[in-house]
Amino acid sequence: MKKLLYIIGCLSLLMASCDKVDEYIVYAGATAEWTPGSGVANKVQRALLEKYTGPHCTNCPPADEVIHGLMDTYGDKLVAVSIVDSSNFGLPYANQPDLRTQEGNLWSQYFGISRYPTVIVQRAKDGGNWVLNTSTDNVGNLVAGVVGENPRIAVGLTPESGNKVKVDLEFVEKINDPITLTLLVIEDSIKAKQASPTGSIENYENNHILRTVITDIWGADVECTGVQGEKLTATFTYKPSVEWKLENCKVVGFVSDKVSREVYNCAQCAIQ
Amino acid sequence: MKQMGLNKISLLVVALAFAGGVSAQGIMGGHVTGNIQIDGQVSKADSVIGSKDVPEHLLSNARADILYTNGDFSAGLRFEAYQNPMLGFDPQYKGQGLANYFLSYNGEKLSVTAGNYYEQFGSGMILRSYEDRYLGLDNALLGFNVNYRPLNGVTIKGVIGKQRMFWGYGDGLVRGVDGEVALNSVISSWADKKTHITLGAGLVSRYEDDETIMSDVDEYKLNLPLNVAAGAVRMDLSRGGWNIQAEYAHKSQDPNTLNNYVYKDGSAMMLNASYSQRGFSANVQAKRVDNMAFKSVRSQNGEMLYINYIPSITKQHTYAFLSMYPYATQTTGEMGVQGDVMWKLKKDTFLGGKYGTDLHLNCAVITGLDTSVVGGKGTYGYHTQPVGSGELYYGDLSLEVAKKLSSAVKATVTYGYQVFNPAVEGHHGALHHNNVVVGDVTWKINKKNVIRFEAEWLGSDSKYDPEVDDKRAGDWMMGLVEYNFGKHWFVSASDQYAYNDGRGNYYNLSVGYTKGASRLQLGYGKQREGIICIGGVCRQVPASNGLTFSLTTSF
Numbered sequence: 001m002k003k004l005l006y007i008i009g010c011l012s013l014l015m016a017s018c019d020k021v022d023e024y025i026v027y028a029g030a031t032a033e034w035t036p037g038s039g040v041a042n043k044v045q046r047a048l049l050e051k052y053t054g055p056h057c058t059n060c061p062p063a064d065e066v067i068h069g070l071m072d073t074y075g076d077k078l079v080a081v082s083i084v085d086s087s088n089f090g091l092p093y094a095n096q097p098d099l100r101t102q103e104g105n106l107w108s109q110y111f112g113i114s115r116y117p118t119v120i121v122q123r124a125k126d127g128g129n130w131v132l133n134t135s136t137d138n139v140g141n142l143v144a145g146v147v148g149e150n151p152r153i154a155v156g157l158t159p160e161s162g163n164k165v166k167v168d169l170e171f172v173e174k175i176n177d178p179i180t181l182t183l184l185v186i187e188d189s190i191k192a193k194q195a196s197p198t199g200s201i202e203n204y205e206n207n208h209i210l211r212t213v214i215t216d217i218w219g220a221d222v223e224c225t226g227v228q229g230e231k232l233t234a235t236f237t238y239k240p241s242v243e244w245k246l247e248n249c250k251v252v253g254f255v256s257d258k259v260s261r262e263v264y265n266c267a268q269c270a271i272q
Numbered sequence: 273m274k275q276m277g278l279n280k281i282s283l284l285v286v287a288l289a290f291a292g293g294v295s296a297q298g299i300m301g302g303h304v305t306g307n308i309q310i311d312g313q314v315s316k317a318d319s320v321i322g323s324k325d326v327p328e329h330l331l332s333n334a335r336a337d338i339l340y341t342n343g344d345f346s347a348g349l350r351f352e353a354y355q356n357p358m359l360g361f362d363p364q365y366k367g368q369g370l371a372n373y374f375l376s377y378n379g380e381k382l383s384v385t386a387g388n389y390y391e392q393f394g395s396g397m398i399l400r401s402y403e404d405r406y407l408g409l410d411n412a413l414l415g416f417n418v419n420y421r422p423l424n425g426v427t428i429k430g431v432i433g434k435q436r437m438f439w440g441y442g443d444g445l446v447r448g449v450d451g452e453v454a455l456n457s458v459i460s461s462w463a464d465k466k467t468h469i470t471l472g473a474g475l476v477s478r479y480e481d482d483e484t485i486m487s488d489v490d491e492y493k494l495n496l497p498l499n500v501a502a503g504a505v506r507m508d509l510s511r512g513g514w515n516i517q518a519e520y521a522h523k524s525q526d527p528n529t530l531n532n533y534v535y536k537d538g539s540a541m542m543l544n545a546s547y548s549q550r551g552f553s554a555n556v557q558a559k560r561v562d563n564m565a566f567k568s569v570r571s572q573n574g575e576m577l578y579i580n581y582i583p584s585i586t587k588q589h590t591y592a593f594l595s596m597y598p599y600a601t602q603t604t605g606e607m608g609v610q611g612d613v614m615w616k617l618k619k620d621t622f623l624g625g626k627y628g629t630d631l632h633l634n635c636a637v638i639t640g641l642d643t644s645v646v647g648g649k650g651t652y653g654y655h656t657q658p659v660g661s662g663e664l665y666y667g668d669l670s671l672e673v674a675k676k677l678s679s680a681v682k683a684t685v686t687y688g689y690q691v692f693n694p695a696v697e698g699h700h701g702a703l704h705h706n707n708v709v710v711g712d713v714t715w716k717i718n719k720k721n722v723i724r725f726e727a728e729w730l731g732s733d734s735k736y737d738p739e740v741d742d743k744r745a746g747d748w749m750m751g752l753v754e755y756n757f758g759k760h761w762f763v764s765a766s767d768q769y770a771y772n773d774g775r776g777n778y779y780n781l782s783v784g785y786t787k788g789a790s791r792l793q794l795g796y797g798k799q800r801e802g803i804i805c806i807g808g809v810c811r812q813v814p815a816s817n818g819l820t821f822s823l824t825t826s827f
Contacts, residue, residue: 017477018501018524024535025650028486028493106482109498216484216493 029216030183030236032167034223037233040154040170047146048254048266049080049139050120052108053206054089055096057116061196061204066136067119068207070143077147079252079266080208081186083107089116093193097243099206103184103213122146122263123256153179155265157253159272165214165251166235175226178258180219183236185211185271188248211249214238219256246271302342307789307826309405310334313358315818321776321798322743323815331358335371335405349373360813361408362574364438371436372412383419388412391431392581393450393474397521397540397564398502399431400581406804407811409575412436413446425457429474435568435577442577443480444568450474470508476579477501478568485533485571487650494533494650500526502538502566502580517544521580523566527650529573530565531604534653538563540582551616557585558609562641562656565603575809578603584808585610586636586668589688592768593708593730596744597692599638599666601808607661608638627676638666664703667691680717686710697803699742704734720759726752726766735773743801743815746774760787768800776800790825 051067053060064082071078084090084099085108092098107113111120111130119133121142133139152175156168167181186208194204214236224232240246254266312332317325332355339348353368354361374387390412393399403410415433422428429450434441452472456462462469478500485494504521523538539562546555559582566580582601585608589595615631617624642660646652670688677683688708694701707730714724727750734745752766761784768778780797801815 017499019497019499021495021497021525021535023495024527024652025487025489025492026495028484028491031491110481217482218484 029220030214030238031220032234032236034232034234037168037170037231039231040156040168042156043151043154043170043172044077045147045149045151046077046079046155046266047074047143048122048252048263049078049143050107050123051080051082052085052104052113052116052118052120053082054084054087054091054116055093055099055192056091056195057089058195058197060117061194061201063117063119063136064207066139070140074143074147078143079254079268081184081210081252082206082208083210085109085113087113087116093200096192097190099190099192099209101210101212103217104210106217123261125260125262151265153255153264155253155255155267157251157267157269159251159269160235161272162237163240164235164237165253165269165271166233167253169222169224169230169232169255171224171226171228171230174228175264177226177260179222179224179226179255179264180258181215181222181234181253181255182217182219183214183238183251183253185214185238185244186250186252186268187211187244188250189245190248208250211241211244212238214251218261219258221258222255240271300342302340302345304338304340305827306336306338307824308334308336310823311358312821313816313818314820315359315816318798318815318817321778321815321817322741322801323798323817326359328356331356333358333361333365333405337372344378346376346378347374348376357408359816360811362438362576365408367439369439371410371439381421383417385417386415388414388436389417389431389433391417391429393429393448393476394472394504394506394519395517395542395583396581397519397542397583398474398476398504398523398566398580399446399448399450400578401431401435402581404806404809407575407806407809409809409811410436411576411578414441415446423458425454427452435579437569437572437576442567442569442572444570444577445479446476446568446579447479448474448476467509467511472506472508473504475501475503476566478566478579480568480570483571485527487533488648489650492650494527496527496570497525500524500566502564513547513549515544515546518542521564523564526563526566526570528565528567528570530567531563531653533649534563534647534651536563536653538566540564542583551618553614555612556609557612558607559583559585560607560641561601561603562605563653575811582808584805586638586666586808587612587634587670588807589670591686591708591710591712591726591728592750593706593728593748594670594686594688594690594710595804596730596748596802597690597704597706598803598805598810599636599668599692599808600696600803600805600810602638602640602665602696605641605643605656605662606638606665607641608636608666610634610636625675630672630674632670632672632674634668634670636666636668637664639664663693663695664691665693665696670708680715682714682716684710684712686712694740694742699740701737701740704732704745706730706732706734720757722756724752724754724756726750726754728752732773736770736775743774743776746770747772748774760785762786766797789827791823793820793822795820 083104085105086100090100115134119139124131152173154170158166160166188207190206190209191203194201249271250268252268255264315326334353337350350372352371354365357365372388374385376385390401401411401413413433418430420428431448455469487494502523506519509516519542521540525535527533541560543558561582567577568579569577582603584601586599613633617629619628640662642657642662643654645654668690672686674684690706692704709729711727716722730748736745748770750768754764756762763783766780770776778798778800782795784793796819799816802813803810
């Protein structure tokens, strides 16, 4: 009977899980007005590669090597973002920078990240499920597949003074479904202690680490008709943090389907 | 919302179950039972009652439930077809297909169901998955349901799944566990006690992905709790003719469209005390509900995707005018009491007469809560006084006297007084005060011929207002004659007429034939726009003018 009560108690605690919210409202992210634009000069299809990582992720440095190799191969056509969530793998070592973000944590929960590293390319789905790559074996093929396609929408980012970034969109094909634009800030060259297959690495260089999401994490609505040839522009303002080294920061923007959340295209630019 | 799909494995197993040869015991040693219902409707425009032309001319709701049972195993499916949905049913039902399928094992100690299932914890205040075809409501869970009975008197239930929403499923994931212990069965020394006590407790949690819902403050959105939990404890105590049931439920922060996205916790309390003895029974119920609308999708309006059910404590009237203004449970906040007394006056007494007399007195009062608002969307919402009441929502007093006048004639007279607040249906306006009188006489001419007469009157202080367009307003009278003959047939004719301050004359003719488990009914006439409620859950019924038919059979 005691064993039974114990099981019931455990099940009850599991089922009783609820989230208590102290802050009822939070900043929704930057929004901007979309107006007719002049188009995107470089209509290129890029791949968005998101890697869920953390200081205690032993296999993350080898994954980084693969990703850096892909970046060498594809150059501007590959946009990488490294995300540290609040799992045990994301905990910072003592006196080391905390690379975790609330936005990364929400994405991690949403995509169901449970193994590290996990790589998602273009937020693609297969059979209704997210394609979560816990090995980098197939990542190169996925990236090649994306960048080999013709873009349905072209994305261009231009930094502007006053902590602003100008976004240009051009519909290469007609898109009927509602779309959103997500803007975020990444930072390169963050030195921190890192686990690896050969032991801990002091001052490991973390690149393209997610620092914040400028818009809402699921993006700002793009007010458009979606007809072929439509050109739109909007300027967003971000709030820099004193913890960032601005010279190492970039803004990443990607356009995704509002419902499925799969990514159409992306771009990045340095922070001015 | 995910589209509904039939699991291939379950399809295969069900197909195998039905593919065997038919033997004297049924199919493959098992038994097949089922029922079929086909309803149809033809309606045309009538400017007086507000009915509109139906482009399809014919509307139909149909369903077939098939259950195969073989020892401890059972499998079932339900095919539904709404081609197109009848008036008053949500157009999102349009279509046809397998709406429900399951495989089930029912052992001595363990029952497991995979597929669609219905389940309830306690009175349903934290979980009730059920369907009501007349309300067009089906919130079946798709997933797994486990019932474990480790000891006599101990039941543990577990559920996990997603809720049906028309032809798909809501995105919210529902998990729950419930335990119930009958102490007189578990404690051997209590086995012969006259007092019986059953205790129970349950917990339900809903997970739903994050989404962007803007608050009333510019540039700020709601910080949504992804997991919302509700728990309840309950007790059932009985001794002799006495019975007391009590249940308390609590829900964590659940900002949703029904509570205008406020963060106040929810709670509900239900108390039921009754006493019965031969010829007499009395029952008192009380409840208080505060912010207990619990759905598996936070943005969902309407009656679909409710995880829980708040029991109604108002009387479910059967006579037309007494049920013209039914009360819809206000899951966001209400409190009330109900008293119900049934008394059978003995025969051969002054009041009882030769055959005895049945008295039934019922009274219910429902009010809102005494609240003080602290903010709107994205705030705590409001505070409530624990015992204070708000505006009156509904009052109902009815006395029914039923008496057998002779061996062949039985008469029932009912008086009802109702106060109705249009706010419970989301409208503005003054309270309606209604007096209703019903006379009902049934004459059993012989074994094959029974005739019933019914006359009703409703006097109301409401007047028809074209802006509100409530077709129930005004004073009404009604007559009905129903004749059952030849064991199988019945015909009926009725008319409801708004003779003062109202609109409409609603006549109806119907004929039906019943044989065994099959019944066919045809009707022609006018249906008044209004609301039907079953157990406090309601559906809007639009006006219609035309033919209806219904065929039901079971096997």
